[in-house]
Amino acid sequence: MEPTFDRLITQLRSLLTAEEFFKLTLSGEQSQFVRFNHAKVRQTGNVRDGGISLTLIQNGRTASRRLDFTGSWETDWYQVKDALEDLRQELPQLPEDPYLVIPDGKATSRDVQTGKLLEPEAIVDAILPEVSGLDFTGIYGGGSIFRGYADSAGQKHWFATDSFALDYSLFTADGQAVKGTFAGNQWDQTAYAAKLTESKHQLDRLAQTPKPIPRGQYRTYLAPAAVADLISMFSWGGVSEAALQKGGSALGMLQRGEKQLSVQFNLNEDFSRGLVPRFNEWGEVAPIDLPLIQAGKLVNTLISSRSAKEYGKTANGASGGEGLRSPSVSPGSLSNSDILKALDTGLYLSNLHYLNWSDRPSGRITGMTRYACFWVEKGEIVAPIENLRFDETLYRFFGENLLALTDTQEFIPEVGTYGGRSVGGLWVPGALVEGFTYTL
Amino acid sequence: MISELQQILDRLDVSADWVGLRTVKETVSHRGMQDGIPRSNSKSASQGVMVEVLVNGQIGYGATNSLQLEDLQAAAKAAAAQAKAASQWAVYPMGATVRPKVVGQYSSPYVKPFDALSAGEINQILAQACQTMKVSEAIVQTRAMAVTNETESWFVSSNGSEVYQKFMLLETHFGATAQEGSVVQQRSDNGYLARCYQGGWELLPIDSLQARAYQIGAQAIELLTAEECPTTKTMLVLAPDQMMLQIHESVGHPLELDRILGDERNYAGGSFVKPPDFGKLSYGSKLMNITFNPTVPGEFASYDFDDTGAPAKKEFLIQDGILQRGLGSLESQARLGVDGVACARASSWNRPPIDRMANLNLEAGTDSFPDLIQDIESGVYMESNRSWSIDDQRYKFQFGCEYARLIENGQLTKTLRNPNYRATTPEFWHSLVKIGDESTWQIYGTPMCGKGEPNQAIRVGHGSPICVFKDVEVFGGGA
Numbered sequence: 001m002e003p004t005f006d007r008l009i010t011q012l013r014s015l016l017t018a019e020e021f022f023k024l025t026l027s028g029e030q031s032q033f034v035r036f037n038h039a040k041v042r043q044t045g046n047v048r049d050g051g052i053s054l055t056l057i058q059n060g061r062t063a064s065r066r067l068d069f070t071g072s073w074e075t076d077w078y079q080v081k082d083a084l085e086d087l088r089q090e091l092p093q094l095p096e097d098p099y100l101v102i103p104d105g106k107a108t109s110r111d112v113q114t115g116k117l118l119e120p121e122a123i124v125d126a127i128l129p130e131v132s133g134l135d136f137t138g139i140y141g142g143g144s145i146f147r148g149y150a151d152s153a154g155q156k157h158w159f160a161t162d163s164f165a166l167d168y169s170l171f172t173a174d175g176q177a178v179k180g181t182f183a184g185n186q187w188d189q190t191a192y193a194a195k196l197t198e199s200k201h202q203l204d205r206l207a208q209t210p211k212p213i214p215r216g217q218y219r220t221y222l223a224p225a226a227v228a229d230l231i232s233m234f235s236w237g238g239v240s241e242a243a244l245q246k247g248g249s250a251l252g253m254l255q256r257g258e259k260q261l262s263v264q265f266n267l268n269e270d271f272s273r274g275l276v277p278r279f280n281e282w283g284e285v286a287p288i289d290l291p292l293i294q295a296g297k298l299v300n301t302l303i304s305s306r307s308a309k310e311y312g313k314t315a316n317g318a319s320g321g322e323g324l325r326s327p328s329v330s331p332g333s334l335s336n337s338d339i340l341k342a343l344d345t346g347l348y349l350s351n352l353h354y355l356n357w358s359d360r361p362s363g364r365i366t367g368m369t370r371y372a373c374f375w376v377e378k379g380e381i382v383a384p385i386e387n388l389r390f391d392e393t394l395y396r397f398f399g400e401n402l403l404a405l406t407d408t409q410e411f412i413p414e415v416g417t418y419g420g421r422s423v424g425g426l427w428v429p430g431a432l433v434e435g436f437t438y439t440l
Numbered sequence: 441m442i443s444e445l446q447q448i449l450d451r452l453d454v455s456a457d458w459v460g461l462r463t464v465k466e467t468v469s470h471r472g473m474q475d476g477i478p479r480s481n482s483k484s485a486s487q488g489v490m491v492e493v494l495v496n497g498q499i500g501y502g503a504t505n506s507l508q509l510e511d512l513q514a515a516a517k518a519a520a521a522q523a524k525a526a527s528q529w530a531v532y533p534m535g536a537t538v539r540p541k542v543v544g545q546y547s548s549p550y551v552k553p554f555d556a557l558s559a560g561e562i563n564q565i566l567a568q569a570c571q572t573m574k575v576s577e578a579i580v581q582t583r584a585m586a587v588t589n590e591t592e593s594w595f596v597s598s599n600g601s602e603v604y605q606k607f608m609l610l611e612t613h614f615g616a617t618a619q620e621g622s623v624v625q626q627r628s629d630n631g632y633l634a635r636c637y638q639g640g641w642e643l644l645p646i647d648s649l650q651a652r653a654y655q656i657g658a659q660a661i662e663l664l665t666a667e668e669c670p671t672t673k674t675m676l677v678l679a680p681d682q683m684m685l686q687i688h689e690s691v692g693h694p695l696e697l698d699r700i701l702g703d704e705r706n707y708a709g710g711s712f713v714k715p716p717d718f719g720k721l722s723y724g725s726k727l728m729n730i731t732f733n734p735t736v737p738g739e740f741a742s743y744d745f746d747d748t749g750a751p752a753k754k755e756f757l758i759q760d761g762i763l764q765r766g767l768g769s770l771e772s773q774a775r776l777g778v779d780g781v782a783c784a785r786a787s788s789w790n791r792p793p794i795d796r797m798a799n800l801n802l803e804a805g806t807d808s809f810p811d812l813i814q815d816i817e818s819g820v821y822m823e824s825n826r827s828w829s830i831d832d833q834r835y836k837f838q839f840g841c842e843y844a845r846l847i848e849n850g851q852l853t854k855t856l857r858n859p860n861y862r863a864t865t866p867e868f869w870h871s872l873v874k875i876g877d878e879s880t881w882q883i884y885g886t887p888m889c890g891k892g893e894p895n896q897a898i899r900v901g902h903g904s905p906i907c908v909f910k911d912v913e914v915f916g917g918g919a
Contacts, residue, residue: 031894032522033893033894034522034526035703035893035894037531037701037702037703037705038531038702040529040530040531041498041526041529041530041531042531042703043499043501043792044498044500044501044522044523044525044526045500045501045502045503045519045522045792046501046502046503046515046518046519046522047503047504047790047791047894048503048504048505048506048511048515049488049503049504049505049790050505051484051486053482053484061478062478062481063481063482063483063559064481064482064483065482065483065484065485066482066483066484066485066486067484067485067486068485068486068487068488068505069505070505070506072506072508075506079485086483090481090559093558093559093560093563094478094481094559094560094563095477095478095563095567097477097478098477099477120518120521120522120525121521121522121524121525122525123525124525124526124529125525128529135702137702137703137705137706138706138893139706139707139893139894141894167706167707167893168706169705169706171702171705175710175833177705179706246580246581246617247580247581247617247618247619247624248581248617248624252622252624253622256622258622353709353831353832354829354830354831354832355829356827356828356829357827358827358829358838358840358860358917359840359858359860359917359918360624361622361623361624361917362917362918364917364918366827366829366838367829368829368830368831368832368836370709370831370832387831387832387833387835387836389829389831389836389838389862391838416895417893417894417895418890418895418896418897421894439838439862440836440838440862440864
C-alpha cells in the first residue's frame, strides 16, 4: 500500500500549479472479524477496505474528494487524477474560507509495527475451546491497519500496525455479565487463557440474585472501564477550544473559573506509548505530552490550526474535531487491594453504558450501570445490582466528591469499528466518589 | 452491473452450498457552513462487493473494494475457508432458505436530481440560512448542512436472485446556539439531522427554509430567558420529532430478534422482550399501533427488498397495544421460530446484514392538536430531541428535548428550557392516553442508528403523530 501512496504523492506534486496546495490522507485495513454468541460463531468474514481523501486549496477556497484506495496504481491514480480535475472545476464556485489551513512544514514520520496474529482459519479454534460451557458473546477483530498523510508542502507520514482485539462478555443464566477485552499485536494463547480465568472468577461473583437499589446518592467506586467512558465524554463537547468558544463545551464553567475539579484530577494527551498516529489531518505532529487539566484546573485545551486562526490562539497539534486521541488520567494513591475497604458501603461499578450529556453547560451526564456492578457493605461484596440510571455532573464526581484515584492505570482499548477498526485507547485509574446520584 | 456480477458469479471457483454477491456504489456530497463560513465541501465515492458463501450451514463473508475477478475470487475463497473452519461451531445451521430467490428493482421517488443545484448555489443557500438564524448578537453559533446520497445496490446469487435498488437520500441540519453568560441554549430544525428523507432537492423549498431558519434563531434566544422545566409528574405531550426517538429507542430496538437471540448482548444489549411475549405481551395502551413500513414514499428507510433479497411489506408489530411480531430477518426468524419482517440490512458493502428496523411508524389516531391538549389542566409539551440514553435491555430511559411549553388549562403558555423526562418502557407506553390525527403526523429519521459487531451506522425513518402521556416524571437542567 505504501508504495502506491508514495507514487500518488509524487505524481500529484508534479501536476500542481504554483497557486494550488493539496493534502492527501489515507485510511485502510485488512481485517478478520468473527462474531460470537453462546460460545458459538454467529458471523465470520474478512474486509479489505481503504479510502483516500484529496483536498485542494486555491485562492482561499477548499474542497475535498474521498475515493476508494485499492493499492492498485492504475485504479487509484485514475481516480485521484479525476478527482483533482473535479476539484479544480468546483473551487471557483465556493465562498472563501478565512480560516482554512494551508499545508506547511516539512515534517515526516514513519511508524510501522508488525505483529503476530492468528491465521483467519485458526481464530475460532483458538478462542472457543477456552469458553466451552460458558455463555460467551462478543467479537474478534484483527489484521493490519494503515494511515497516511502527505501534502504539497512536502510533509509525509505513514503509520501501520498489526493488531487484534477480542471484546467479549460472559453471562450468567439470569443475564448478569462480566465484560473483558484482550487486545494487542501478538496473540498469546497462555495470556488469553489467564484473562479468561480472571473473567470466570468474576462471573462466579455474579451468581447471587441481583439486589434492587432504590434511587438516591451512594458512595461509588468507578472501575477504570467506567472512568474511561466518562473521560470519553470530554471528546464530545469537552476539551475542544472551538466548543468552548461557541458555548458547546461542558467545561465552560471550569474555564471561566466558576467551578473547579479536584486537585487529584489530572488529564493529559499522552502519545508516549505510540499506539496511535501523532500526526493529524494537516500533517502536524502533536507534542508527546500535553497537559489539559492539572490539579483540577484547565491548563490547555485542544486547539486545531483552524481554531487557532479563528480564535487567535496557538495550535497544539489537535485534530480538526479537537477530540482526545490518546488520553491519560494520572493515577492517585489508592491501592487496588484497598478499594473495597475504602468504598466501605456503596456501589462498585465495573462498567457504564450509553452515556450522554443531560445538561451540557452544567457538565451533567446521564447513563446506565452495566456489567459486574455490585452492592458492597463494610468492604465486602454483597450482591450484584439491578441496572441503575445515573445523572450526575462531572464537577461533582471529578470535583468536590472525588475521594481518591487508584495508584495504577489500566489500558482500556478502543474497540470501535464504525467505518473501520479503531486504534489506541485510554489510560485511566479507578475512582472513588462520594454521593454519586442514581435516578431510576 | 447485474449481468457483470452474474458473469463473475459464474466464474467464481468456490465450493459452497450458496453464493451471493452484493455490490454497493455510494456517492455522497457533504456541504456545511458554520456562521456563514464554509466548513465542508466534500464528496465521496465508494464501491465494493460483499461476497457471501454458505458452507456446511455457516455463512462466511469476504468484502473488497476491488471489482477485479481475482480479488473477488480471493474474497470468496477466504470466506469459504472461514465458514468451513467455523461450521462446527455454528450458532445455528443455516440452510439456503434464508436466502430465497428474488428478482426485482426499486427506486426512490425524486423530482430534482442532485446535480440540479451547483456547489455554489448550495453554499449560497446554507450561508443565507446561517445569516437568517443569527437573529441577535446572543446567537454565538449557527450551523447549516446538506448531505446528498445516491446509493445503488445490485444483488445476485447462485439460486437466481437479481435485485437492483437505487436510493436518493437528502439529509439537512440547521441549528443555532445562543449564549448569555453561563446560560447556553441550542435550537435546531427538529433535532440533529432529523430531517432526512428519500428524494431530491425538491425537499428543500427555499422560501419555507428561511422561515424555519428564522424560527430556529428566535427560539434559541427565547430559551435563554425561559423558565427551567419543572420537576414533577405530569401530563407529557410529545411532538413527532421527539416521538421519533421514543419509538426508535423503546420500541424499535427492543423488538429486534437478534437482540432477543443474544447476538447484540456484548455491544448494543439485549431486550426486556422475551420470545413467549410475541402475540401476548401488552406493550402499551390500546391506542398504540406500530408498523414496520418500508412502503411509505419518501420515508428515509423505504425499500422493496432487504440486503438478503427478502421482499419487504407493511406489517403490524404492535396492534391495539399487543405485541404481534418482531424485527427479525429470515435468519433470525428461523433461529427463534417467531414471525419477523424483511429487515436484514447492512450499512454498506463492507458489513454483513443484520436485523434493522428500517421505517417504524406509530399510526395516527383521531384527535387534532387542540383536542389533544384541551383537557390538560397542567402539563408539558416537548419538541426536538437533544439527549438520549436507555439501558441495555431497553427498559429504563431518559430523554431530553430542546424546547418545551407549559400547558395550562388546555393552552400552551410559557416556554420552558432544559426539558427532560424519564420512565420505563412498559410504564411509559401504557400511559399513552391520546394520539393525534393525520394532521399532526410527521416523518423524521436518522442516518446514524448504531448497532452490530463490527459496528454499523444505518438509516432509519420514523413517522408519528403528536401523543399525550399521563403521569410522566419530567425535570429541568442544572446540577
